[in-house]
Amino acid sequence: MDFPSSFLNKINTAKKIAVLTGAGVSRESGLDTFRDVGGYWSKYNPYELASPQGFLKNPLLVWQWYQARRNRAKEAEPNPGHLALAQMEKLFPEFYLFTQNVDGLHFRAGSQNVYELHGNIFKSHCFSCGASYDIDFEIGESIDTIPNCPRCNGLIRPSVVWFGESLPFDILSLAYETSRSCDLFFTIGTSSEVYPAADLPYQAKSKGAYVVEINPNETSFTRYADLSIREKSGEILPKILDTIKEIKII
Numbered sequence: 001m002d003f004p005s006s007f008l009n010k011i012n013t014a015k016k017i018a019v020l021t022g023a024g025v026s027r028e029s030g031l032d033t034f035r036d037v038g039g040y041w042s043k044y045n046p047y048e049l050a051s052p053q054g055f056l057k058n059p060l061l062v063w064q065w066y067q068a069r070r071n072r073a074k075e076a077e078p079n080p081g082h083l084a085l086a087q088m089e090k091l092f093p094e095f096y097l098f099t100q101n102v103d104g105l106h107f108r109a110g111s112q113n114v115y116e117l118h119g120n121i122f123k124s125h126c127f128s129c130g131a132s133y134d135i136d137f138e139i140g141e142s143i144d145t146i147p148n149c150p151r152c153n154g155l156i157r158p159s160v161v162w163f164g165e166s167l168p169f170d171i172l173s174l175a176y177e178t179s180r181s182c183d184l185f186f187t188i189g190t191s192s193e194v195y196p197a198a199d200l201p202y203q204a205k206s207k208g209a210y211v212v213e214i215n216p217n218e219t220s221f222t223r224y225a226d227l228s229i230r231e232k233s234g235e236i237l238p239k240i241l242d243t244i245k246e247i248k249i250i
């Protein structure tokens with residue numbers, strides 16, 4: 001693919017890069033997205049599986065769903081998109097990767113400066129007292145197997161952000177600050193439907209950053225992007241990486 005000169009110039013001059021990723025970036029690792037045809041939210045009710053109310057109503061169902069997703073995430077491998085982002089990080093003075101994904105694949109690909117906006121599926125905390133646990137809890141077939149907090153006996157839950165809950169304050173603040181001060185912003189593999197994460201490319205744009213969207217499908221943000229690349233992230237990110245390397249050598 002021939003990239004436009006506006007993008008090549010930005011690669012050449014940009015010092016501070018911000019990236020926002022969503023479920024699409026892990027699609028080529030075999031993990032499901034949420035809003036595509038066949039995605040999770042076309043099969044399940046998000047409020048039953050991903051809200052505090054849903055958890056209190058049926059904790060076993062919620063645990064079973066997250067346990068299955070955890071197992072799939074464990075088996076998945078970072079794809080060429082994750083790997084290219086990890087390499088890109090080394091080529092710019094400042095590089096921040098904000099992800100809505102909870103699968104840990106950016107870390108496993110070698111990215112260092114990763115900030116998880118929606119938590120991490122491999123961590124847990126107590127629904128009642130908030131105590132955090134890094135233990136890989138496993139549950140069985142019955143409700144009795146859901147782990148209880150050793151401190152207060154409350155129910156343990158996955159440390160992911162659910163509908164109606166706030167994002168981690170420090171990470172969200174950094175995401176806003178970085179989006180509003182970067183030169184180049186990539187929004188990759190996200191439908192741009194879930195706020196506040198979906199607001200970040202608009203913040204970047206409002207402060208003059210060059211914003212690139214990578215997504216095989218159009219989103220509500222596409223028309224505001226300086227460059228919309230309608231390709232799979234696992235295919236186009238390695239090409240962008242090669243282009244950056246060429247430009248940086250010259």
Ligand code: OAD
Nearest residue numbers: 022023024027033034035100161189190191194217232233
């Ligand atoms: P979505 O499922 O809403 O969007 C995934 C996007 O990835 C879609 O726009 C697809 O077109 C795109 N896509 C699919 N395959 C791709 C590929 N190979 N390369 C690049 N893009 C591809 O997922 P998110 O935007 O991440 O929140 O969803 C945001 C949040 O909604 C999630 O973090 C989750 C969900 O509810 C919580 O669970 C709190």
